[in-house]
Amino acid sequence: MAVVSAQTPVLQVVWFKRDLRWLDHAPLVNAAASGPVLMLWIDEPQMWAQADASQRHRDFALGCVASLAAWVAEQGSHLCTPCGDAIDVLADLKAVFGSFVMHSFEETGNAWSYERDLVVASWCRANRIIWHESPCNGVVRRLSSRDRWSQHWANRMSHAPLGVPLALLWAAIPKNLSHWVCNRQTQPQTATGATEAHALLDSFLMVRGQNYRAEMSSPLTAADSCSRLSPHLAWGTISVRECVHAVWVRRTALLKQPAEQRPAGFLESIKSFESRLHWHCHFIQKLESEPEIEWRNVHRGFDGIRNEGDPCETEAQLLAAWCAGQTGYPFVDACMRSLNATGWINFRMRAMLMSFASYQLWLHWRQSGLHLARQFIDYEPGIHWSQCQMQSGVTGINTVRIYNPIKQGIDQDPHGSFVRQWVPELAYLTNETIHTPWLCEVLPPNYPMPVVDLKLATQAAKDAIYTQKAKPKVKADAQAVYEKHGSRNPSRDRPAKAIRPKTRAAPQTGSAQMSLLF
DNA sequence: AGTGCAGTTGACTTT
């Protein structure tokens, strides 16, 4: 066995994955403290070939990589961005450097990335390479119980975000690896990366977020009033902890102002934003604890209620209409077309789109979920698949929420301006008819009739889902899902209601624990 | 002035 002298500087490889930043980056700090650092991002063709990946993701990620590369260049080194399988790249590194220590964040990703990390871990073991993985945001690896999860999260957030390493010694990149060096000329010139993330956070907390709470629900206002940090959190150009600490700083500043000078609603909006940062990790934790969430119902008692195989002809047509924004329901179509064009739509509309596909169209969430995954620039596997399952009613622990697209349209887009923008063939209709064009005397040309009857389809979906939910075995098994994944955070629960006088005794609905779910 | 009543509101339950 070779004896490595204490003086031998061992190469420290920082493997960047979905953490394309230099601030609050534990692997970078740890690497810098241990030896000469080589910065690595691997362009993995297999990753981009997965069913949930899209060019849109790649464009965003490459922009962030370019921004990271620019920072590394300013620091006097180079970001290595080889293309290929991680194993092959690591083998090349070993061939050139002999040995190294690798640092990265724990990744909670799709099945492909999970498998890849298992292969990398086993390669590291076989090749005597030490791989240090740092916890990512509030997600806990090998979590034994959900009971104390909120405390875990609070503890993670309580420490100040890490700065740039005080001393950074760069490893020399040998000539035979010079083709790995990121050539920024070939990267897209999108303005993105950590700098943009911090600019968004700042403008949100100082200005745009004042009416976040009130304006996040409508697609007319959400685009400006929401933080728009989601793709940055997904690609790690900013950490959740950086956001949380910025929220605390802003809240302190607001509280210092005399109440009458304080911008109305800002504190409430910031509180709402902070709770969503908590949710962010809460949902990713589900995928971390149960990777099968990506393709299998969390509650197996809902297996088979929808077609899990290849879509039949009717289903394929419904799915295609939904994906293309051609369902005949103007608000659904406007939201989908807007999403397809921009890569983003607000949360409530995402829920409505998913609800429509899952209930009125009765499509399995995996099919519709893949379309959304590819469209969302901010696709975050843990959040996405948890949400898909929730909005399809197959978790067993969440309230069934079936959205009415006509009501949502009237509530969130009362003057039809969002519909007019994205469904121009309906632009000439009046406010009164724009959400129900099939009721017009003369049908709008070039716009489809509803692909399903809303009333009938909604009723059929309710019957099916509630029948399933009411089965004793399904009810009983929901408890196990709750134990594994349910939120124990009481602050997310509705406060206990005061007992109203003169009413009959309120019947107990569900267990005390179940009422803690959101 | 007090009563009857249709319509509204809000809290709560069911699906």
Place this chain on the structure above:
DNA sequence: TAAAGTCAACTGCAC
């Protein structure tokens, strides 16, 4: 992050 239905309290108004 739902929607629809139920029930009781409340409101405005006519007698």
